[in-house]
Amino acid sequence: MEIRGTGSYLPGKIITNDDLSEVVDTNDEWISSRTGICQRHISEGETTSEMAAKAAVAALEDAEVSPEEVELIIVATMTGDEAMPGTACKVQKEIGAVHAACFDLSAACTGFVFALNTANAYLASGMYRNALVIGADMVSKVIDWTDRATCVLFGDGAGAVVLTCTDKKGYRFISHSDGSMGNALMLEHHYDRNLETEQRRLSIEQSASSKVSMDGQAVFRFAVRRVPQVIEEVLCINGLSREEIGCYVLHQANQRIVEAVAKRLKEPLEKFPMNLQNYGNTSSASIPILLNELDQSKRLKTGDRIVMAGFGGGLTWGASIAEWI
Ligand code: COA
Numbered sequence: 001m002e003i004r005g006t007g008s009y010l011p012g013k014i015i016t017n018d019d020l021s022e023v024v025d026t027n028d029e030w031i032s033s034r035t036g037i038c039q040r041h042i043s044e045g046e047t048t049s050e051m052a053a054k055a056a057v058a059a060l061e062d063a064e065v066s067p068e069e070v071e072l073i074i075v076a077t078m079t080g081d082e083a084m085p086g087t088a089c090k091v092q093k094e095i096g097a098v099h100a101a102c103f104d105l106s107a108a109c110t111g112f113v114f115a116l117n118t119a120n121a122y123l124a125s126g127m128y129r130n131a132l133v134i135g136a137d138m139v140s141k142v143i144d145w146t147d148r149a150t151c152v153l154f155g156d157g158a159g160a161v162v163l164t165c166t167d168k169k170g171y172r173f174i175s176h177s178d179g180s181m182g183n184a185l186m187l188e189h190h191y192d193r194n195l196e197t198e199q200r201r202l203s204i205e206q207s208a209s210s211k212v213s214m215d216g217q218a219v220f221r222f223a224v225r226r227v228p229q230v231i232e233e234v235l236c237i238n239g240l241s242r243e244e245i246g247c248y249v250l251h252q253a254n255q256r257i258v259e260a261v262a263k264r265l266k267e268p269l270e271k272f273p274m275n276l277q278n279y280g281n282t283s284s285a286s287i288p289i290l291l292n293e294l295d296q297s298k299r300l301k302t303g304d305r306i307v308m309a310g311f312g313g314g315l316t317w318g319a320s321i322a323e324w325i
Contacts, residue, residue, distance in 0.1 A: 001120045001170055003322050005063025005162040008292040009054035010279065011043040017152070024148040031152045032277075036255025040155025040280035042140045047081045049090035051158035052136035055288070056095050062295075063162035065130055067097040070162075072131040074119055075104050076111025076284040078187060078313070079138045091134065100132070108185065109251055109312025110175075111135055111284030112159070116308070116320045117173040123165045134160040135284035142187055144211040153253070154212075155280035159288025174234050175318040176226070184218040185313040187211070219315075223257045226317045227309050228264040234307060234319040242267055246304035246324075249294070251311055252276035252286035261309075273299065283312070300324045 016039045017028035032038055043051065052075055060067060073088045080087040088102035107114040112135035119131040136158035143151050188210050227250065235242065248271055250258055255274060262269045275290050282289060287308050294300045304324040311317040 001123050001163050001322070002166045002325055003161050003291070004065065004164045004325065005059045005061070006160070006288065006292040006295045007055045007058025007060070007062055008157065008159040008285070008289040009051050009058065010041040010157045010289070011046050011051065013042045013044050014039050015042050020152055023145060024151060026148045026152055034256070035153060036274065036277055037153065037280045038277045041157055043138050043156045048077055048079050048136050048138045049081050049087045049094065051138065051156065052077070052087060052134045052160070053091045053094035055136065055158035055160040056091055056132055056134055059132065059160035059162050060095070065162050065164070067095045068099060069130050070097040070100045070132050071128040072119060072122055073097060073100045073102040073134070074115040074131070075134045075136055076107065076115040077104055077136050078106055078108050078111065078283065079142055080104055087136065097132065107312065107316045108314055109253065109281065109283045109286070110310040110314065110316040110318055111312070112287045113308055113310035113318040113320055114175050114316065116161070117175050117318060119163055120170070120173055120320070123163060124170055129165045131163045132160060133163060134158060135286070135288050137283035137285055139212065139281070139283050142210065142212055147211070149216060150212050150214055153281050155282050157279055157282040157285040157289055159285045159292055161288055161291065171238050171321040173318070173320045174230055174237070175316070176230060177314050177316045179314065181218070181222065181315045182313070184215045184222065184315060186213050187313070220254070220257065222315055223253065223311045224260040224264065227257070227261045227311055230317055230319045231261070231265060231307055231309050234321060238321060240305070240321070244305055245271070245307050247294070247300070247306050248272050249287055249290055249306055249308045251309065252279065252290060253281045
């Protein structure tokens, strides 16, 4: 697998920490010192699939791959436009990738890493040659804007990569889950299969107002323990040392989490680029958005070996390795 192109899309409306302090009892000092986040982009009317399609078009242009050549589209999202059709099918229609098999993957903020690992397995099997992997989330529509503990953390956006098969020996990737800790980070549906029809209709309407709930400290402890572990694990199974890694592209949730991971790995913080100050936690989109920025700013050079690692609801976590071309 080779990452042949990257693209991203952020909606135009920006909400700063000061803007949020007018909505909930918070302030810029608290948010920036506890999280590193200064602002986030919020969609005004754009859907998840529209953001995903814009990131996809940018990635295809960067890769110089036509939509007709794409054989697989995976969209990692927990905020798809609707349950059916899948967001990946809507992206297919929007960009004209008529030959692609399309499906969504739900692994919350780890979604992009899981989708990358899934696409890698398809490519390695020889089933497909070109794949589009997209992380897209509009968390603003499932946030409780009266809950200061969560609403300050997230933003909307989409990022995409184009993957192609190569003859070179590939890397092995890692995906992990722990369903027993699912309650730490939730976005509930209120659907009850035993309800009568009218009640069911009402409960489905209610589910549209489901909101993210979180045990912040439990998630923090989980992330700073599991992310360094999975990075060590992915290096070990691929026979690599930390010195052979040019840069770690981590899920962008909290600056303190990234700093803690760097410290536990005994790696310099310079090897952990961050952009969460500008976008907040964009869920499954955070890693491909950061990849695209690193690519465009030429921070990634040909031959650089990078580790991507994510964590999130489920709970889920995982890591992938790529060599920049
Ligand atoms: N503004 C001001 N005060 C806030 C606040 C806000 N936005 N949110 C919470 N507080 C208050 C709390 O009410 C609490 O007040 P109290 O001491 O009077 O009870 C105090 O700040 C400390 O809250 P606490 O939850 O202990 O803060 P924290 O240091 O653990 O930081 C998080 C909170 C959410 C930033 C941190 O736990 C975190 O980042 N967790 C991981 C979350 C995450 O990344 N989730 C997504 C994973 S994909």
